[in-house]
Amino acid sequence: MAKNTSKTEKKGALSIKNVTKIYDPTGVNVMAVDNCSMEIAAGEVCMIVGPSGCGKTTLLNAIAGFHSITEGSIHLDGELLCGPERPKAEQSAERMVVFQHGALFPWKTLQENVAYGPTVQKALSPSQAMEKGGQMLAEAGLGNFIKKFPGEVSSGMARRAEIVRALINNPKVLLLDEPYRAMDALTKQIMHESLLETYDRTGVTIFFITHDLEEAIFLGDKVHIVTTRPCQLKKTVEVKIPRPRSYETQSSEKFRKLLVEVNDAVHEEAVKAFKAGEREMA
Amino acid sequence: MMNYLQALFSNTTTRRGFGAIIIFLFIWHIGSQLDEWTGYDLLGIGLVPPPVDVFTAFLGVMPKTGYWMSWVASFSRVITGFLVAMLVGIPFGLLLAVNRYFRGVFFPPFEILRPIPPLAWVPASLIFWPTNEMSIAFVTFLGAFFTIVINVLGGARNIDISYLRAAQSMGASQFDLFWKIVLPGTLPSIFTGAAVGMGITWEVVLAAEMISGGGTQGGGGLGFFIWSSYMGGSLEQIIVGMISIGIAGYLSSSAIRKIGFHFMPWRRLF
Numbered sequence: 107m108a109k110n111t112s113k114t115e116k117k118g119a120l121s122i123k124n125v126t127k128i129y130d131p132t133g134v135n136v137m138a139v140d141n142c143s144m145e146i147a148a149g150e151v152c153m154i155v156g157p158s159g160c161g162k163t164t165l166l167n168a169i170a171g172f173h174s175i176t177e178g179s180i181h182l183d184g185e186l187l188c189g190p191e192r193p194k195a196e197q198s199a200e201r202m203v204v205f206q207h208g209a210l211f212p213w214k215t216l217q218e219n220v221a222y223g224p225t226v227q228k229a230l231s232p233s234q235a236m237e238k239g240g241q242m243l244a245e246a247g248l249g250n251f252i253k254k255f256p257g258e259v260s261s262g263m264a265r266r267a268e269i270v271r272a273l274i275n276n277p278k279v280l281l282l283d284e285p286y287r288a289m290d291a292l293t294k295q296i297m298h299e300s301l302l303e304t305y306d307r308t309g310v311t312i313f314f315i316t317h318d319l320e321e322a323i324f325l326g327d328k329v330h331i332v333t334t335r336p337c338q339l340k341k342t343v344e345v346k347i348p349r350p351r352s353y354e355t356q357s358s359e360k361f362r363k364l365l366v367e368v369n370d371a372v373h374e375e376a377v378k379a380f381k382a383g384e385r386e387m388a
Numbered sequence: 389m390m391n392y393l394q395a396l397f398s399n400t401t402t403r404r405g406f407g408a409i410i411i412f413l414f415i416w417h418i419g420s421q422l423d424e425w426t427g428y429d430l431l432g433i434g435l436v437p438p439p440v441d442v443f444t445a446f447l448g449v450m451p452k453t454g455y456w457m458s459w460v461a462s463f464s465r466v467i468t469g470f471l472v473a474m475l476v477g478i479p480f481g482l483l484l485a486v487n488r489y490f491r492g493v494f495f496p497p498f499e500i501l502r503p504i505p506p507l508a509w510v511p512a513s514l515i516f517w518p519t520n521e522m523s524i525a526f527v528t529f530l531g532a533f534f535t536i537v538i539n540v541l542g543g544a545r546n547i548d549i550s551y552l553r554a555a556q557s558m559g560a561s562q563f564d565l566f567w568k569i570v571l572p573g574t575l576p577s578i579f580t581g582a583a584v585g586m587g588i589t590w591e592v593v594l595a596a597e598m599i600s601g602g603g604t605q606g607g608g609g610l611g612f613f614i615w616s617s618y619m620g621g622s623l624e625q626i627i628v629g630m631i632s633i634g635i636a637g638y639l640s641s642s643a644i645r646k647i648g649f650h651f652m653p654w655r656r657l658f
Contacts, residue, residue, distance in 0.1 A: 197557045202557060203557060209548065209554045211568075211573075212654055257655075275558060
């Protein structure tokens with residue numbers, strides 16, 4: 107595996123090769139992912155777009171080590187995460203997940219949440235971890251809320267805090283599963299700017315699942331469009347819009363053209379998925 | 389003292405609560421007098437003694453140590469049974485939740501014993517335990533135990549898997565997972581179980597006291613107090629006993645709420 111050695115020596119190249127996942131919960135084989143391959147360069151923002159229930163999350167769970175894979179292999183920076191010998195990757199702080207519904211611990215304040223990782227890893231003493239957590243939250247614009255419980259802040263703030271909680275562990279890859287799904291357009295805008303700002307600062311590899319095509323193009327270096335179940339790579343669209351990007355980017359001609367291109371590919375799959383759903387109902 | 393009362397009554401919720409109680413007493417009074425005033429009673433409601441008579445009966449029993457000893461007896465039984473149920477029930481429920489083998493062995497017998505109403509245990513435990521006191525304590529314990537265990541088990545099993553996954557990804561050990569995730573995640577269910585269990589404990593202790601004849605402690609307990617008032621034919625005193633239990637139950641559940649609030653600062657509403 108050739109390591110990407112750019113000037114900042116970025117880490118977190120993901121190589122997904124011929125991954126297949128068959129769920130067999132009740133004796134009925136359900137193929138969630140079928141022979142899916144993709145290469146994600148270190149420090150890349152990779153957006154995964156596809157119809158609902160197509161197996162995107164299955165892929166993310168395999169990378170994170172929550173689920174096993176049936177066939178194929180996944181490597182991170184040339185190291186095997188999971189493959190024929192080891193179907194399930196080990197969970198590790200080098201691959202941090204930001205969950206679809208948010209998973210800040212409700213019984214800990216934002217600061218305690220962020221300090222949790224370094225504390226349990228014994229990388230920092232509890233008081234050092236708290237201090238660093240408070241600092242990082244302040245950098246993310248949450249300085250006034252570090253003593254609040256997740257239930258006391260808005261969903262946008264909670265999601266930003268959750269990303270901070272992931273980043274304090276210095277992960278190579280950040281895995282985001284539709285983190286901004288239930289947010290209104292205005293909040294989303296702010297979330298995107300904050301994520302881009304974070305990305306520009308850390309250069310962490312981002313694996314981001316979404317349904318929102320504009321989001322995919324605005325944030326991504328590459329947009330991978332996957333097919334309806336079983337999940338396969340259908341098309342990759344490269345977004346050659348220079349960074350740093352601002353919200354004005356979204357009204358540019360280039361952006362509109364990319365949107366049409368992605369939309370065409372996704373629409374076809376969405377129709378297929380819808381028809382398959384109709385068949386299942388009938 | 390005056391300042392304290394002033395502060396208390398400046399609170400809308402408190403004022404409303406006291407207002408409601410006064411209106412209730414007023415309606416009660418009208419109901420009890422309906423027969424005398426109109427010649428008709430409302431579905432036998434004329435038989436109810438007016439609140440003033442009940443209050444007089446209360447003034448009658450107030451100086452008697454027997455009445456207060458009954459409070460002490462019932463409270464100490466409830467607290468003993470409840471605390472033992474918490475001490476045994478919480479670890480038992482958590483073990484059921486986190487250990488597959490433990491669950492395999494202990495869950496089936498637990499589920500067979502659980503549907504048996506606590507009161508059905510009264511005759512057997514009267515025979516089984518050497519003293520009445522122990523029988524009452526045992527039945528009280530059972531009343532709370534099953535509720536607490538089932539709540540703890542349900543709560544621990546329902547913890548969002550994302551919390552566990554997030555913690556594990558961050559490098560939490562099994563020890564960290566249990567103490568920092570499973571236990572705080574189960575706390576709300578523990579307190580729900582405690583609140584429900586406390587209610588059942590009062591129900592059970594009262595019935596057990598009535599059946600067993602009050603045990604050996606002085607006063608016999610509030611259940612025995614009601615029963616002996618019934619035997620003595622004093623309707624007013626029965627109602628004094630009933631209201632006493634209402635107040636005792638209220639005190640117990642507000643204590644649990646206070647403790648819950650203390651241990652779960654992230655839950656402003658309980």
